[in-house]
Amino acid sequence: MLALLFILFAGMAIGCAISMVAQRNPLYSAISLIGVFISLACLYVTLAAPFIAAVQVIVYAGAIMVLVVFVIMLLNVEEEEHRPLRLRSLVPIAVVLAAIFFAETAFIIFFVHNAPNTPAGNVSDVGLTSSIGAGLFTSYLLPFEVTSILLLMAVVGAMTLARRGGLIGANVGLVPGQASYARETLNPLAYPDLSEVAARTSREVEETLDVAQAPHQHNEE
Amino acid sequence: MAPQLSWYLALSAVLFTIGVVGVMIKRNVISMFMCIELMLNAVNLTFVAFSSFFRDVTGQLFVFIVMTVAAAEAAVGLGIIIAIFRSRESLDVDDASTLKL
Numbered sequence: 001m002l003a004l005l006f007i008l009f010a011g012m013a014i015g016c017a018i019s020m021v022a023q024r025n026p027l028y029s030a031i032s033l034i035g036v037f038i039s040l041a042c043l044y045v046t047l048a049a050p051f052i053a054a055v056q057v058i059v060y061a062g063a064i065m066v067l068v069v070f071v072i073m074l075l076n077v078e079e080e081e082h083r084p085l086r087l088r089s090l091v092p093i094a095v096v097l098a099a100i101f102f103a104e105t106a107f108i109i110f111f112v113h114n115a116p117n118t119p120a121g122n123v124s125d126v127g128l129t130s131s132i133g134a135g136l137f138t139s140y141l142l143p144f145e146v147t148s149i150l151l152l153m154a155v156v157g158a159m160t161l162a163r164r165g166g167l168i169g170a171n172v173g174l175v176p177g178q179a180s181y182a183r184e185t186l187n188p189l190a191y192p193d194l195s196e197v198a199a200r201t202s203r204e205v206e207e208t209l210d211v212a213q214a215p216h217q218h219n220e221e
Numbered sequence: 222m223a224p225q226l227s228w229y230l231a232l233s234a235v236l237f238t239i240g241v242v243g244v245m246i247k248r249n250v251i252s253m254f255m256c257i258e259l260m261l262n263a264v265n266l267t268f269v270a271f272s273s274f275f276r277d278v279t280g281q282l283f284v285f286i287v288m289t290v291a292a293a294e295a296a297v298g299l300g301i302i303i304a305i306f307r308s309r310e311s312l313d314v315d316d317a318s319t320l321k322l
Contacts, residue, residue, distance in 0.1 A: 002223050002224055003222050003223060003224050006224040006228060006229075010228075010232045013232065013236060014232070014235055014236070014239070017235075017236055017239040017240070017259060018239060020239075020243065020255065020256075020259065021239055021242060021243040021246070021247070021256065026249055026251045026252050026255075029252055029255055030255060033255050033258065033259060036236070036259060036262065037262065040262055040265070040266060043229075043232075043266065044266075044269050046224075047229070047269050047270060047273040048273055049269050049272070049273060049281055051281070052265075052269055052281050052284050052285070055285065055288060056265075056288075059288050059291075059292060060258070060262070060288070060291070063292065063295075064258065064291065064292060064295045067295055067296070067299055068251065068254070068255060068295070068299070071251065071299045071302060071303065072251055074303075075251075075302075075303070075306050075312065077249065077251060077312055083248070105231070105234060109227050109230075109231055126272060126273065126276050126277065126278050126281070127272075127273065127278075127281060131278050132278060132281055132282060132285065135278045135279065135282050136282055136285065140279075140282050143282075143286055144286075147286055147289045147290075150289065150290065150293050151289060151292070151293055153293070154292070154293030154294075154296045154297050155296065157296075157297045157300065158296040158297050158299070158300040159300075160300075161297065161300035161301055161303070161304050162299075162300035162303045162304065164307075
């Protein structure tokens with residue numbers, strides 16, 4: 001029974017993984033990756049690890065993939081186009097190396113029998129939430145705290161990186177080789193690189209003047 | 222016949238290899254990012270399989286920590302992807318071959 005479940009979910013995982021790599025649209029790849037995560041969560045249940053299975057669904061299939069799909073939608077990613085393969089002469093070498101790799105893997109799987117063959121039973125309390133919590137807050141307290149610091153750094157880093165305007169503020173004009181100035185106080189005509197800024201600024205000034213003069217001209221008529 | 226430990230290790234190896242192949246052949250940054258997530262999951266499967274077969278909780282604790290690292294990586298990585306897209310209007314890795322913005 002467990003073997004049937006393993007074959008079912010392993011097949012689902014491998015099929016979804018191959019589909020993820022084969023898809024050209026990133027959105028379809030993301031949905032296939034969610035399939036991989038769900039199958040792996042089912043495999044964790046068959047391994048008597050219900051807490052990890054729940055966290056897998058919540059964190060991976062829920063939070064991370066929602067973030068990825070959100071970014072794909074936000075950036076409006078187009079499909080990848082076909083491109084000619086570079087380094088075509090290396091293909092036979094790659095085939096030979098892959099064959100060697102598969103031979104090694106087959107040797108290890110069929111001829112090495114040092115692994116314990118006790119399957120995960122129901123009597124084990126290893127995967128329960130209470131034992132994981134006890135381990136996490138006693139002997140592995142330091143990695144847990146380091147993890148919290150890592151999350152804090154990730155929050156600050158993500159906010160800094162994804163902010164509009166990058167690492168410096170949006171109202172700061174940068175001149176190469178010079179200090180940074182606030183864009184209001186910067187004289188754009190003094191720097192040829194900023195001619196675009198100067199053009200835009202003067203155009204905005206003209207528009208502002210037009211808007212301001214429009215009722216005045218109307219009155220003169 | 223119950224599944225053996227080697228079955229899970231073989232599945233993990235296959236998933237990891239698919240992830241490596243994806244990182245190598247994909248040109249889109251987001252697709253490469255998802256392949257990295259697939260590799261992390263393959264490693265997680267190894268941890269949980271060993272933890273379950275040796276009846277030791279340490280492997281599942283490390284899976285927990287790996288998931289936290291993956292979440293942090295997702296946040297920072299997607300922030301970097303958005304920054305790259307803002308400056309280059311493209312998600313192709315060949316367009317982002319220099320670190321200079």
